Amino acid sequence: MTLLVFGSVSADVGKITPWLLGINFTIAIFSINFTFFGYQLSKYKAIYSEITTRQWFNVIALLTLPLFPLICFLIIPEHFGKIALWVLPILIFSSIDNAVLTTRYLSAKKFIGDSVSENAISLYLEQLSIEIKSEVEVHQSYLNNRGKYQIPIHAYDFEPSTLGIEPNDIWDSMTIIINLSVENNDYPIFRQSLNAILKLVIRFYSFKFKDENSYKIDAGIKYIARKRLRSIIASVVEKDQNGIFLQSLSSDLCDFLMKYEVLHKPCSDLARSIASDSVWIAKKMLESHSVIEPIKVLNTIHRVAEVNIYDMENAVSKNHLEQLDKYNISAYAYDIKALGVSALNNGNSHFAYRCMESLSYLGCNSTKLKSTQTVVAVFESIVQLGRLARNLKIGCFWSRCLIPAESHAEEFMGHILTWLVQDIKPDGNFYMKGYAEQAYSRIRGVKCLIKPKSNSNPCFWIEELEKDGKKIPHIEYESGMYGYGGSSDYSDYSNLKEYVLHGIGSESTSMIFHSTPIPLDIESEDSEES
Known part of the structure; x- marks a missing residue:
């Protein structure tokens, strides 16, 4: 110039x-x-x-x-x-x-990078936590007056009404960009935006508010991440016409579950949230009769359970919360059941068979490792899938097989049974015998005893009890704490009521009984001790 x-x-x-x-x-x-x-x-x-x-x-x-x-x-x-x-x-x-x-x-790439930069996320979380803190204080002031009100248990839970902040909310920005990528069939930008969203989710779930009794604020932050992620997933499901983005989304979530920090904390809020979202996407794929089955979701859920059951049962930990994970890991068996139920309800008998097969493998390994609650969850799940298949009159998916799906369910239960009887005692008792008998009684609808026999298949170990020449229907009873009772008649194959497996064998006449609540006056007990 x-x-x-x-x-x-x-x-x-x-x-x-x-x-x-x-x-x-x-x-x-x-x-x-x-x-x-x-x-x-x-x-x-x-x-x-x-x-x-x-x-x-x-x-x-x-x-x-x-x-x-x-x-x-x-x-x-x-x-x-x-x-x-x-x-x-x-x-x-x-x-x-x-x-x-x-x-x-x-530029979509620059927009994504600027939206989820470390400084942008940190500032957003700081501002969001301040707003949630004010809501927590209002909620706590209500709970502090519980002497004046009758507050139900679920009312103690805190759920923030704020799902974002203005202006330039990060979640809004990521929702816009991922929706545009689907509408424009821009797969590279979709993948980049999805990776950015998962980065955002990690930051939300790892956030710790620096204040005393901040667990409600931290829970509020996680609640927002869970709801906003599900809304993004629902939007992709609605807008994706060819299924490629939905398949990519489910694959990326599965890969995310396989990351070391997520895989080895299967019962953490982050892992369970991503797992439930993956299952929800898989169910949507089944409902839409997608050409591509969500087999990767099934395999990932199974893998997470298998890896961690082995680690948990072989590890020695004095942490009581970690001990609870041995119980909570069974949630992944119920995830597989949910996939199988969706498959049956949508006419996909092949995928339902694969779900029962995965449950069978999971049950066998859990039995070998003495992971009791997981075996219970597997039995419950296979029984439910078998009874549903019988009610829907669904046969085997293979054109060369005439065996109905409920019989295949019994086959898979038999695989687990062969592991349960490894330590059979002289009187015929073995590990989890009551649970196995109750499971077989439920799926057949009549009371069944298990009497293992050498050189024969588990199918021939099952003895159906009779009275006066008639098979005894399997009916379970429960008495409630306020005098009311109920029953579930499993001989009625249209009865699809799901009910926890308590391990009551066929030779027992027990029933579930809940007593009335016992008043507990902690303050008076403390004063007597002092």
Whole structure:
């Protein structure tokens, strides 16, 4: 610019003055038009929320500078041509800068990177936690007056009403970009935005508010992450027409579950949230009769359970919370059952068979490792799938097999049974015998005894009890704590009521009985001890 000014001092620019005026106006008009057209033709114009100060400066410069030489013509006409020449490089710079800025602000990759940068997430969490803290204080003030009110147990749980903050909410930004990527069939941007969302989820679940009794605030942060992630997943399910993005989404969630920090904490809030979302996506794929079965979800859920059951049962831990995970890990068996139920209800007998097969493998390994609660969950799940298949009159998926699905369910239970009888005692008792007999009684609908026999299949170990020449129907009873009772007749194959397996063998006449609540006055007991 300096060289242009000094070089034009002694030059005669009068001859090119009309050309200079024309090129100045041309640059200004075309720059603004190209910027406008670039915005209109962009697939991601929805992320361009406002014009920045720098862009306003360029636009104003492009609109006013071409007129500046004309104004100078009325004041100092002898320098009219030179001023038109001096304005030219400024207009060129403004037009280039405006194009670069527009391209940058319409870049989906840059938008994702800026939205989930470490500083942006940290600032967002700090602001969000402050808002949640105020809600927690209001909720706690209500609970502190429990002497005045009758508050049910579920009312003690805190759920934030705030699901984001204004302006420029990160979750809103990520929802917009992932929806646009699906609408535009932009698979690379979809993957990048999904990775950014999972990064955001990790930060939310690992957040710890620096204050006393902050567990409710931390829980509120996790609640927001869980709800916003599910809303994004639901949006992808709704918008995806060809199924490729849904398949990619389920695969990425499965890969996320296989990360070391998630895989080895299977009962953490983060792991259970991602697992439940994966199962929900798989069920949607089954409901939509997708060409691609959610087999990866099934295998991942099974793998998480298998790996951790082995680790838990072979590890020695004095942490009581970690000991509870031996019980809670059974949730993955129920996840597989949920997939099988969805498959049966949507006519996919092949995938239902694969679910029962996975449960069988899980049950065998759990039996070998003495993971009792997981074996219980597996028995409950296979029985439910078998009874549902019988009620729906669904046969085997294979065209060369006439064995009904409920009989296949018994086959898989038999595999587990062969492991249960490994330590059979002389009187015929073995590990979890009561649970196995109750499971077989439920699936057959009549009371069954298990009497293992050498050199024969488990099918021939089952003895159906009879009375007066008739098979005894299997009916379970329960007495409630307030005098009411109920029963479940498993001889009625249309009865699909799910009920916990208590391990009551067929030779027992026990029933589940709940006593009335016993008042517990802790304060009076403490005063007596003192």
